[in-house]
Amino acid sequence: MENTENKDNLKIILDDASNLSLNQIRRLLNKMTPSEIAHTLESSPPKQRTLLFSLLKTDEEGDVLFELGEEIQQDLVSNISNEELAEAVKELELDEVVDILQNLPEERMEKILSSMSMVDRQRIEMGLIFPDNTAGGLLNTDVISVRPNNTINEVIIYLRGQKELPENTDKIFVVNDLNEYLGELSISKIITSDPSLTVKEIMETDILPIDVEVDDKEVATIFERNDLISSPVIDQNKKLIGRITIDDVVDVIREDADQNLLGMAGVAEDTFAPPGRAAKSRVFWLSMNLITAFIAASTINLFQEVIDKIVYLAVLMPIVASMGGVAATQTLTIVIRGLTLEQINTSNIRWLFKRELAVSILNGVVLSLLVGIATYAWFQDMTIALLISFALVINLISSVIAGILVPLILRKLKQDPAIGGSVVVTTVTDVVGFLSFLGLATIYLV
């Protein structure tokens, strides 16, 4: 089976690249699809990646570049000449060319555009107008449109006149003389309908076109809610300017999920980024954490006296802080997921807050009992056991407040609530953890 076979090619390249001659590798690459080659590049350290890319034919480079993540794409693009790049992107769909060119420096983009034919150039310049993260950034202009008064027979003759239909063409669009969108006609409807009917009679008008300015995440939602394969895109004047296809929407969904996962840990880099770049991508949140760690340390510093008297407070205090951190990250994750899926809004946030409070109290009772018993077993001190239990409950409640408020505030400030959220919430639980435990100890033990 081809799928298995290509997987083997991939494995051979990844595992044994150093044992293969360049010609052998070239032959393996020839058997793979652009998307498989892109995956191989993304799974390779930078040096090997550059080598593999240099073995591709120019006409393959464009397709492969489009399939790559932004960071790797830009690296590779910066290594090839303007002529080669212009040649490589020539055969791509509009959204694919735009995806590759939009990140280039102004000057370089000008040079490449000026080396293209007038038609190509105008087409691409139109695509470059739209921001990357909108429907416009996913736009293809390869639409087939017909008029409402055409008969199905005329449509079939017209379609048969095309050598082949653009990829993922599950429907064609109906427009008036001003190119304003009127409705759509699925290919399967065309094939199953009486050829003497007119387009107007069988076109569908209930799924509405996507506005070019809509956010790309919103586009993904519209596709998922309506199980779409493709959707027409219109400009402010209701004119049909292109379509979006499901393959590009799947990429948006993947990237969105990826950003949440990486963002929460404060990383933003591809898996095999070179060390310097990886270090740079992570040092910001590490430094933020350094500041917050010193804030937590200052909290402890307030209680030097009590620690000095009862040294095993220092032994136990990280337990309270650490439990709060885990609980806060759990709440934070639920809230970030709910915000991403657009499930959380003003009407249910109160319920969610109460639910999280109930969860923290339920788990607080169980865990503080366990912590109390373990502490008593260890230090044979009932007061300390009671204090740590009580401090834990306080910290679990603070974890709920932090876990819910921090992402909501970040979102209000138009920041991505996933990014670095966990550093902020664990600061709160560290501070409250140390404060409550050492504070209670000061009151009851000094």
Place this chain on the structure above:
Amino acid sequence: MENTENKDNLKIILDDASNLSLNQIRRLLNKMTPSEIAHTLESSPPKQRTLLFSLLKTDEEGDVLFELGEEIQQDLVSNISNEELAEAVKELELDEVVDILQNLPEERMEKILSSMSMVDRQRIEMGLIFPDNTAGGLLNTDVISVRPNNTINEVIIYLRGQKELPENTDKIFVVNDLNEYLGELSISKIITSDPSLTVKEIMETDILPIDVEVDDKEVATIFERNDLISSPVIDQNKKLIGRITIDDVVDVIREDADQNLLGMAGVAEDTFAPPGRAAKSRVFWLSMNLITAFIAASTINLFQEVIDKIVYLAVLMPIVASMGGVAATQTLTIVIRGLTLEQINTSNIRWLFKRELAVSILNGVVLSLLVGIATYAWFQDMTIALLISFALVINLISSVIAGILVPLILRKLKQDPAIGGSVVVTTVTDVVGFLSFLGLATIYLV
């Protein structure tokens, strides 16, 4: 525009449900697609959710149930009668019915199946054979197949004989007399080809069918790599038994991403799960963290003596632990992402390990300098400043080892590397953090 309008309906229901009469809500629900209704249910607390679901017509219930996450689906299913459920799922596609029925208790399933017609029953029983997380679990039997010797004209006449084609039919399949899969024929190819050609002459054979036993994540990869809308599925005897469509694959991709995000925090519940269930889903990893927190505390306990002498060691020690924890989570996240995307393998793990080491040393130098300066500014003690800097570098290096090894070991043990990984890695960095800082202090200060 409908998309905006429905969004408004959704908002009205979510925000003002308590101010609307049941009839008003029912009218709003009527205007929404099943997927939008499902989203409204998923965004509602349990009580409101049950109410909204009870307002649906029976023939809508099936579609809505299928669109829901497993947990909410099961809750709602457990509240409706066998007869109603059998009626609700009657019109669904095979994979949708199976998705809903497979989680029912054996006895209940039997009762529902026995209330169905023989044909429906046999169809569903066939679907229930396949495990949920395989190609078989995504299978639909609504395939259209033709023979290689049919002419395109015959195919068109046959298709025209159907009232409408199944949803997401971008291609039909070619089989021999034994129903063995031979190739596929896209609808757009049918429409653009000379009607006198035979199927054999224009069918495509280069994309191979998916084996029914293939893992569902692998199915998603095949769809993404080849930009597929639908794909044929064959059994062990190469017989065509159905097809998988992109809408179900998008669900797999979403769920996969969701599991990674939630798993890392040790949560496994829907956003609006009732408090008892949410508490239960989270208490396991909180308890694990309790154990590991006590392990970290025991490490500190070894150094009571030195803390007793120099109390501000207790103030500073959480800084080293906390920085290691953040760094370890960053490495862990990169590794989990790489494993999920199948980018990491035996050939590049060494490179990755060396890269992470380099990152930890690079950032270690920067951060230990900052930590050293801050510590010196605070306590005016050069030895402590040097010790904490050095301990930080040690802990950042340990964070790399934990962040890489823990997910790899979990995967070797056939566990999901994302689940609870962060609790395990931060234990390592806590222990190493306390050990290195307090250990060095014991050596140099006592």
